[in-house]
Amino acid sequence: MGIRKMNSSYFIDYRDPNGRRVIRKIGPDKKEAEAVLGKIQGEIREGRYLDRKRFPKITMDDLIDRYSAWAKGKKSFEGYDAVHLAPIREYFRGMLASRVSELDVETFKARRRDTPTRYGGKRSLSTCRHELVVLKGVFSKGVAWNLVEKNTAAGVKAYPVPKARARFLTAEEVGRLLRCASPHLVPILIFALETGCRRSEIIGDGGVRWGDIDLGRRVIYIRSSKNGDPRHVPISTRLHRMLSSIPRGGESDYIFTGQGKVGKAGIPFHDVRTSFGSACRRAGLEGVRFHDLRRTAASHWVMAGVPMKTVGQILGHRSTAVTDQVYAHLTEDHLLAAVEKLPDWFVAGGRKEVDKRGQKTSGNVIPWKEFGKKMEGKQAALREGGPQRLEKMVGMTGFEPATPWSRTRCSTRLSHIPMERAIVPTAYRAVNM
Numbered sequence: 044m045g046i047r048k049m050n051s052s053y054f055i056d057y058r059d060p061n062g063r064r065v066i067r068k069i070g071p072d073k074k075e076a077e078a079v080l081g082k083i084q085g086e087i088r089e090g091r092y093l094d095r096k097r098f099p100k101i102t103m104d105d106l107i108d109r110y111s112a113w114a115k116g117k118k119s120f121e122g123y124d125a126v127h128l129a130p131i132r133e134y135f136r137g138m139l140a141s142r143v144s145e146l147d148v149e150t151f152k153a154r155r156r157d158t159p160t161r162y163g164g165k166r167s168l169s170t171c172r173h174e175l176v177v178l179k180g181v182f183s184k185g186v187a188w189n190l191v192e193k194n195t196a197a198g199v200k201a202y203p204v205p206k207a208r209a210r211f212l213t214a215e216e217v218g219r220l221l222r223c224a225s226p227h228l229v230p231i232l233i234f235a236l237e238t239g240c241r242r243s244e245i246i247g248d249g250g251v252r253w254g255d256i257d258l259g260r261r262v263i264y265i266r267s268s269k270n271g272d273p274r275h276v277p278i279s280t281r282l283h284r285m286l287s288s289i290p291r292g293g294e295s296d297y298i299f300t301g302q303g304k305v306g307k308a309g310i311p312f313h314d315v316r317t318s319f320g321s322a323c324r325r326a327g328l329e330g331v332r333f334h335d336l337r338r339t340a341a342s343h344w345v346m347a348g349v350p351m352k353t354v355g356q357i358l359g360h361r362s363t364a365v366t367d368q369v370y371a372h373l374t375e376d377h378l379l380a381a382v383e384k385l386p387d388w389f390v391a392g393g394r395k396e397v398d399k400r401g402q403k404t405s406g407n408v409i410p411w412k413e414f415g416k417k418m419e420g421k422q423a424a425l426r427e428g429g430p431q432r433l434e435k436m437v438g439m440t441g442f443e444p445a446t447p448w449s450r451t452r453c454s455t456r457l458s459h460i461p462m463e464r465a466i467v468p469t470a471y472r473a474v475n476m
Contacts, residue, residue, distance in 0.1 A: 046076050055080040062375045101190050105136035110181045127177040148196045153268040168202040175201045197298045223325035227305045237282040239340035239358050242333050246312040252296040268359045
């Protein structure tokens with residue numbers, strides 16, 4: 044038991060916690076073999092030893108395939124996991140999952156940052172961050188399924204992404220957007236603004252259906268949300284009027300479907316990105332996404348005084364912390380109203396003042412002109428006192444007498460010097476002494 048040399052390589056020989064003899068080839072370096080053996084013996088003593096032979100030799104392709112099969116049950120697979128798994132599969136193709144090191148993950152992260160997009164543009168740090176998150180998820184599931192020993196990507200830090208400014212529309216901007224939108228897009232926009240629902244909850248395969256609408260009770264049943272929890276959303280008067288005006292026809296139960304030359308008849312809209320972008324350009328709105336309509340609804344609810352908990356319930360948040368962090372945005376007018384609630388700082392000492400017109404001011408506020416005159420009077424009195432008044436205040440040294448705090452805390456101690464010990468200019472003595 045210990046270290047053995049065979050030909051030009053060193054081997055370590057030890058017994059695992061089950062008493063089974065293990066012989067492993069390390070390499071030509073004896074010090075490396077000693078370090079590996081010492082580490083394994085330490086793991087055995089501390090109860091952290093893992094039998095590496097019980098993990099199958101699975102490639103990254105196989106691990107990604109198993110992860111994809113599992114992730115297909117997630118709602119975000121097609122638009123998130125599947126997109127970011129493609130570059131991961133391409134980079135780690137053919138590699139054993141157990142041989143992927145933290146350095147390999149760091150190299151992948153750096154190369155993806157330096158690789159331009161298919162349109163030739165610079166790849167955003169946010170995209171690189173999402174790819175690393177998915178890769179960590181792949182290894183995390185591999186550990187849970189006993190396919191790999193550890194999550195190699197867990198210690199790799201993602202690129203810091205600056206927090207983008209939360210965009211929401213004012214009432215005037217919403218009016219311009221609705222006027223510039225295509226006829227088939229207007230009902231979708233109104234639904235999003237009145238409910239705060241996500242795009243995936245309005246259109247697409249998981250979009251709202253007539254069977255989810257109860258106009259009598261004025262409530263909408265959202266079947267599947269982002270967090271997987273169904274919820275009920277109230278119907279406002281404006282939304283009730285809009286839904287009542289939409290004709291029901293055809294075999295489709297979806298509310299927003301193609302009609303005429305727009306889309307396919309009876310098939311729900313899956314994406315309104317083109318028509319929404321065109322409406323924003325015509326309305327002169329830049330940097331607006333469909334998800335900003337959800338933020339617009341939430342922001343105006345908050346500014347109208349709706350409790351944050353109620354807003355979170357309508358939006359489907361599990362915690363009010365998410366609502367506080369993301370949707371409590373205020374316009375400049377709302378902030379101005381907040382600062383105007385501060386008290387007036389120019390208050391008199393408990394008596395009401397009278398201005399020049401003989402009218403009492405509100406509360407104890409001193410008129411600004413009278414405040415200025417009082418200050419001028421105090422300065423004049425100080426000037427009339429002359430040097431003798433100043434002498435009584437600060438002494439002949441020109442320094443204010445030291446306080447108890449300054450005597451104990453300051454390294455340079457200045458104290459009041461009596462007149463007879465002060466060094467006074469001769470001209471001043473001749474005139475004043």
